[in-house]
Amino acid sequence: MLVQQRKRMAFWLILPTLLLIVAFKIAPIAEGVVVSFQAQSMMRPNPDAFVGWTHYKRAIFEEGVFGAALWRTIVWTVGSVAGAYIVGLSIALLLNREFAGRTLFRALFLIPWVIPEVATALLWKWSYGDEFGVINFLLMRLGVLETPILFLSSPGAAMASVIVVQIWKLYPIMFITLLAALQSVPRELHESAEIDGATVWQRFVYVTFPYIRPTSVIITLLAAIWTFQNFDIIYLLTGGGPADATKILPTLVYEKGFWGLELGYASAISLLMLLCMTVLSVTYLLVYRAQREET
Amino acid sequence: MTDTALNPGGAPRSEAAMNAWRSREFLMRLGLYLFLSALTIVMLFPILWMASSSFKPQSELFARDMTLLPVKWTLDSYIAVWQGTSFPSYFLNSFKIAVASTALSVIVGMYAAYAIARIKFRGRYAFGMLLLIAQMFPQIMLVIPLFIVVQKAGLLNTHVALIVCYAAFALPFTVWMMRGFFETIPEELEDAAAVDGAGILKTFHKIILPLAGPGLAAVTIFAFIRSWNEFLFALVFLQSRTMFTMPIGLASFQEEYTFRWDLIMAGAGIITLPILFFFLLMQKFIVAGLLGGAVKG
Structure with a gap:
């Protein structure tokens, strides 16, 4: 009797959460699918008219915008995640020892993670400036550069510049999770490897890395998912420009939907994007599982 | 090493x-x-x-x-941004929205978290999976259908739309984290209350909530920071300057006050300061929360 009562109570306890999540996260996906097959252009009458695969064909074949943006999104994601992993792991290895002040350094290195996206983008934009930007100023003062680099306004440099910002935003989460993982490495193993004459690199590859590999895979996957869908940083830094050099899928979706006012078309692109994300993460997980079974 | x-x-x-x-x-x-x-x-x-x-x-x-x-x-620059621009109203809007959406998600979420932490009901596993899956959907994908829904409901350019959206988007993480905190509280405490004839809700309010204080605080701060920083929904849902939140208000400075980097940097400082303060204050909690399984979503 009491058990039955508890179970009925559980239903009422989760109901509000369930309603909110279904209404704002699940139902919109379904709505998005419907919309992607409708005209839904604010410039044309009859938004609900069914147009079949028109938007999808247009995105993939006729305008070809999807493929190009997908490629840029992959460059952006791989560059940012790889960079953040290397920076994060290096800092984690440095802090993986006992010393006074370790907690302080740990907190300081985490700070970029809590800086709001809009502040992050704007402070980097200010630092990247050509005439009054501090980075160009320092590089010229040190004699590295003769003329300022147009970090954000030259098509050749823009992608690398936005990737640096994302690396800066992303490395803290990498370093804090990797630092926790490093603490699971048994010290005796290290000592015996050292006695056997293993070099620092060999010790890292054969002793340390196997212990942090599961964490590495998970955090890399998560970081890739966040970066793949990240909108704020690129939108605020370059708006997808110059000359489309940084137009990744999220900024493309926004541009088509809210500048072009073609919600149906934008919705089709966003669904293609979700498909890519799903394919990526499923592949990744399968690779991970296969690796685990091998060892 | x-x-x-x-x-x-x-x-x-x-x-x-x-x-x-x-x-x-x-x-x-x-x-x-x-x-x-x-x-x-x-x-x-x-x-x-x-x-x-x-x-x-x-x-x-x-x-x-x-x-x-x-x-x-x-x-x-701080005086100029506070007295010469609409920044104070952006600040107030952001604060109102962040407080309301955080309260909504924490209050709604804590009951759900308690249910999955303590009651073995049918569909508990499915509910947990739903939370995890909901966490995966990108905001940029949901923004178009949500824009259409909000428009149809006549809620464009209102704060209500943002409050509810922010709460819904924070919920999976809130529930997931709080479940973890509730599970660390010994079940015997509740059994004793149950023997005394207290109902589930009473047990929860009188015994569990006071003990889960630190966990609740951490979750609250997470949800608050999320709303405080959110950019995309505010950009799409809000149209008039008087309604703007700080992130989009500050971003709009770039067009409104070209080359006034003094205003922009002071504004960026004002957005960042409360977050930085919370972070440094609660640093240990936040790190522990992050490493407790669920990572920022």
Whole structure:
């Protein structure tokens, strides 16, 4: 009797959460699918008219915008995640020892993670400036550069510049999770490897890395998912420009939907994007599982 | 990598060797500190630069020779942004929305979290999976259908739409984290209350909630920071300046006040400060929460 009562109570306890999540996260996906097959252009009458695969064909074949943006999104994601992993792991290895002040350094290195996206983008934009930007100023003062680099306004440099910002935003989460993982490495193993004459690199590859590999895979996957869908940083830094050099899928979706006012078309692109994300993460997980079974 | 790295040869035998080893260790420590300090400055340089820029008079911002610290310290840009622009109203809007959406998600979420932590009901596993899956859907994908729904409901350019959306988007994480906290509380405490005839809700309010205080605080701060920083939904849902939140208000400064980087840096400082304060205050909690399984979503 009491058990039955508890179970009925559980239903009422989760109901509000369930309603909110279904209404704002699940139902919109379904709505998005419907919309992607409708005209839904604010410039044309009859938004609900069914147009079949028109938007999808247009995105993939006729305008070809999807493929190009997908490629840029992959460059952006791989560059940012790889960079953040290397920076994060290096800092984690440095802090993986006992010393006074370790907690302080740990907190300081985490700070970029809590800086709001809009502040992050704007402070980097200010630092990247050509005439009054501090980075160009320092590089010229040190004699590295003769003329300022147009970090954000030259098509050749823009992608690398936005990737640096994302690396800066992303490395803290990498370093804090990797630092926790490093603490699971048994010290005796290290000592015996050292006695056997293993070099620092060999010790890292054969002793340390196997212990942090599961964490590495998970955090890399998560970081890739966040970066793949990240909108704020690129939108605020370059708006997808110059000359489309940084137009990744999220900024493309926004541009088509809210500048072009073609919600149906934008919705089709966003669904293609979700498909890519799903394919990526499923592949990744399968690779991970296969690796685990091998060892 | 800890002490062994500093003492690769094992324990030294003679006293002379001991002294040599000690001074070597001292030098290595010193090197480590110097290196870490330099690295911290490099990594935090953009933030230091933002802070320094916000305290410079406008003339220094656009000077040929830049200085790391302001030559003349001034609060001019903060005064200008607070008195000469709509920034105070952006600040207030952001604060209202963040408080309301955080309260909504924490209050709604804590009951759901308690249910999945303690009651073995049918569909508990499915509900947990739903939360995880909901967490995966990108915001940029949901923004178009949500825009259509909000428009149809006549809620464009209102704060209500943002409050409910922010709460819904924070919920999966809130529930997931709180479930973890509730599970650490010994179940015997509740059994005792149940024997005394207290109902589930009463037990929850009287016994569990007071004990889950630190966890609740951490979750609340997470949800608050999320709303405070959110950019995309605010950009799409809000249209008139009087309704703007701080992130989009600040971003709009770029067009409204071209080249007024003094205003922009002061605004960025004002957005960042409360977050930084919370973070440094709750640093240990936040790190523990992050490592407790669920990572920011």
